[in-house]
Amino acid sequence: xxxxxxxxxxxxxxxxxxxxxxxxxxxxxxxxxxxxxxxxxxxxxxxxxxxxxxxxxxxxxxxxxxxxxxxxxxxxxxxxxxxxxxxxxxxxxxxxxxxxxxxxxxxxxxxxxxxxxxxxxxxxxxxxxxxxxxxxxxxxxxxxxxxxxxxxxxxxxxxxxxxxxxxxxxxxxxxxxxxxxxxxxxxxxxxxxxxxxxxxxxxxxx
Numbered sequence: 564x565x566x567x568x569x570x571x572x573x574x575x576x577x578x579x580x581x582x583x584x585x586x587x588x589x590x591x592x593x594x595x596x597x598x599x600x601x602x603x604x605x606x607x608x609x610x611x612x613x614x615x616x617x618x619x620x621x622x623x624x625x626x627x628x629x630x631x632x633x634x635x636x637x638x639x640x641x642x643x644x645x646x647x648x649x650x651x652x653x654x655x656x657x658x659x660x661x662x663x664x665x666x667x668x669x670x671x672x673x674x675x676x677x678x679x680x681x682x683x684x685x686x687x688x689x690x691x692x693x694x695x696x697x698x699x700x701x702x703x704x705x706x707x708x709x710x711x712x713x714x715x716x717x718x719x720x721x722x723x724x725x726x727x728x729x730x731x732x733x734x735x736x737x738x739x740x741x742x743x744x745x746x747x748x749x750x751x752x753x754x755x756x757x758x759x760x761x762x763x764x765x766x767x768x769x
Contacts, residue, residue, distance in 0.1 A: 583637045585621075585671050589629045589647050592655060592676035592707035593734030597629025602648040605633065607641040637663070647675040652759065654680035655705075655732035676707060678732035679759035685726065690768045692720035693744045699769060701740040705732060710739070733759045742769045 585605060589598040604622040608615055620635045620643070637643065643663040649656055655678035661667035667674070689697060699717040704710040734757065741750040755765045 581637055582634055583671060584632060584634050585645065585673065586632050587625065587630065587645060587647065587673050587675070589625055589675045589677065592657070592678045593705070593732070597625075597627075598650055598677060599625055599627045599629050601625045601629070601650060603631060604646050605635060605643065606646070607638070607643045609641045645673045649677050650679070652679045653677050654730060655707075657707075678705075678707070678734055680730050681733040681757035681759060682728040682762045683731045683736075683755070683757065684728045684762075684764045685767070686724045686764055687717075687767045688722045688724065688769075689720050689742070691744075693746060695719040696745065697721075698743045699740065700742075701738055701767065703736055703738045705737075706735045728762055731757065733757050733761070736765075738765060738767060740767060740769060 587603050589601050589603075590596060591598065602622070602624055605620045606617055607620050608617045610616075621633045623631060623633075625631050625647070635643075644660050645662070646660045649659060655676070657674075657676040658667060659675070661673045661675070687699075687701075689699065695718060697719055699721060700713045700715075701717075702711050702713045735754060736757065737752055737754045739750070739752050741748060749769070751769065753765060753767050755763050757763045
């Protein structure tokens, strides 16, 4: 085989690419229920001499089970991303755009999690105050997320009741707290479970 013909044959094989099956799943992070009818797309990109070029490899809507299975040709030299348009009234997503060979790529399965919005008011009161040197800290997490970092130090005989409601993702939320006093250190966990659109209050009396 002549060299130029051989090189052309190799280039042809790479341009054809390999077939890969992709499964996309969308579900409610709090309840596990599927989101049907959401729009999805799989887009590839390649950087050339004239900039980045994009191509839509597949697109459509998720079925009644909040899923879709598609097959595409994955070509060498291109990067691939999977995206799902979130539902209305959405306050949480694990990631709107996920890429091939990332931690979200579970052997070709890409799972998108969403949570609708609710509203929360926090009432925090030091009911056992021993003086201005009391130090209170709090952090929180949802059942579907990691713990946040600890708050700044809240000092003394702190009391905050009846503040404004603020928008949060629906689902069960945990509050872990610790307080350091002259008599020692105590800690606890409080929680609240919010439905979509619900207005709720969490009372942390420490």
